[in-house]
Amino acid sequence: MQKVFFPFTDPNMLFSARDGSADFFVNFNRIDGNGVMVGYRYNGGDIHNAMMWFCEAASKSGMRYIEMLVNAFKPQMQRLALDTKFLPCAYFPAMRINDDGLREDFLVFSRSFENLDFMDLNLVDNNRRFLDAFMKCWYELLVRCQPDFDEEWRIG
DSSP states (O other): OOOOOOOTTTOOOOEOTTTSSEEEEEETTTTEEEEEEEEEOOSSSOOHHHHHHHHHHHTTTTOOOOEEEETTHHHHHHHHHHHHHOOEEEEEEEEEEEETOOOOEEEEEEESSSSSTTTOOOOOOOHHHHHHHHHHHHIIIIIIOOOOOOOOOOOO
């Protein structure tokens, strides 16, 4: 298993692709529907399609939201997160000490499987600014820049 660094969390759910190409280890809280990707195993092929398959399977299992940590020094993994509809939502400098004794920064990426409905909210100024920034990011990354529809990764 390739460990996706996420402190204080152990997996309690496994998602395995039918063809055996990928396994995703997740900590899933059934009470609030939140999940955390703790690790994955991948045997080749298209990792983008495997991640999209995983997200659809997680949503169908009742998960409402998922987070994962991505090393700030691995831009190819950041691109994968963005391309699979995860949004950056936090940055943790010096979060972990690597094998060489150096500190590594991490980004938190999240993806919601819920329809966004912000009607009838009463927001204070700080929350309104956060929501404005979130919606701008959501639109720029998940709406405007999406490629044509592709069903290749969908669950059969």
